[in-house]
Amino acid sequence: MPELPDIAVYVERIEHQFVGQNLLKLRLASPFVLRTAVPPISDVLERPLLGIKRLGKRLVFSFGECAGKTGGSLLVIHLMVAGRFKLLAPGGLIPKKLGLAALDFANGSLLLTEAGTKRRASIHYVSALTLDGSDPLAPFNRGGLEPLSCTADEFRQVLTRENHTLKRALTDPTILSGIGNGYSDEILHLAKLSPLKQTNKLTSEEWDQLFTATRATLNEWIDRLRDEAKNGFPENVTAFRKEMRVHGKYKQPCPTCGSLVLRIVYADNETNYCAGCQTGGKPLADRSMSRLLGKDWPKSLEELEELRPSLLGKPNPARSTKPTKSTKPEALPAASPASPNPKRSRIKAEG
Numbered sequence: 001m002p003e004l005p006d007i008a009v010y011v012e013r014i015e016h017q018f019v020g021q022n023l024l025k026l027r028l029a030s031p032f033v034l035r036t037a038v039p040p041i042s043d044v045l046e047r048p049l050l051g052i053k054r055l056g057k058r059l060v061f062s063f064g065e066c067a068g069k070t071g072g073s074l075l076v077i078h079l080m081v082a083g084r085f086k087l088l089a090p091g092g093l094i095p096k097k098l099g100l101a102a103l104d105f106a107n108g109s110l111l112l113t114e115a116g117t118k119r120r121a122s123i124h125y126v127s128a129l130t131l132d133g134s135d136p137l138a139p140f141n142r143g144g145l146e147p148l149s150c151t152a153d154e155f156r157q158v159l160t161r162e163n164h165t166l167k168r169a170l171t172d173p174t175i176l177s178g179i180g181n182g183y184s185d186e187i188l189h190l191a192k193l194s195p196l197k198q199t200n201k202l203t204s205e206e207w208d209q210l211f212t213a214t215r216a217t218l219n220e221w222i223d224r225l226r227d228e229a230k231n232g233f234p235e236n237v238t239a240f241r242k243e244m245r246v247h248g249k250y251k252q253p254c255p256t257c258g259s260l261v262l263r264i265v266y267a268d269n270e271t272n273y274c275a276g277c278q279t280g281g282k283p284l285a286d287r288s289m290s291r292l293l294g295k296d297w298p299k300s301l302e303e304l305e306e307l308r309p310s311l312l313g314k315p316n317p318a319r320s321t322k323p324t325k326s327t328k329p330e331a332l333p334a335a336s337p338a339s340p341n342p343k344r345s346r347i348k349a350e351g
């Protein structure tokens, strides 16, 4: 899943390429990617793109007024696990298998793709003005603290609001914004802290280590991804990168101490850590640790991302059905811009 550093660099590149231009066309290759019906998506056409920002793991495109259209509007895109952006030549073809949508500007097209058959990436289109004056982005805001702009005290306060394992606390979007499975492994390794350590058990020194490691890891990766993207768009956005120290490095030597990197497998997730650096040389027993994580976690980080805070810890009926193998739209529950799937239309229920 693209996390804070990946999305921050997408935001920079999209801003550089498209802000100030009018959206000429919006092509939807998959009807399911659009999760809102009102206002109609055609409303966005001809509007100028005023800005783009990150909201948790979402990107928010802010559009201004144009002839005949008063009041601004917002396009909110969540990439979920496999959604990615690519830059196309103006009006470039949407690839058949991966392509979900394209936003066409005069100097290029922003292509949204999603690998695999699970269609989870989403677009919401909303008015910037709500009837009751509330924040139009409130339904999309999970409320997590921004790790790069908060103070050490705020960081500690929000992570100790409830007692959780560090792994869970770092990756919960209602606690911290933008951190997922990959960077949390890297942060904990740099902080030399066990993923299973409970937030109410940290010493002052350990809080300093965690706060410093969080910022250092995120900034290091923003810099690296920015360098890689150069003047183009980030390529190969993946949770597994060769420069990572422990994430995705099971059985490979830790770059700090040389011990082999270990893992805790839980449902479809894997937490990687180095016993030498993080747990005083003691491997965490996989099975019992999975049980501990099981108590502290929903089945997967994807679920954590999708669930409302009130549903955390309870089974999610929307996820209990096996994903359909068919990629044919007809095989899915009725979900179209005109008649949104009730599960999908409750935007609060998604990450």
Ligand SMILES: [Zn+2]
Residues within 6 Å of the ligand: 254, 255, 256, 257, 258, 259, 274, 275, 276, 277, 278
């Ligand atoms: Zn180590």
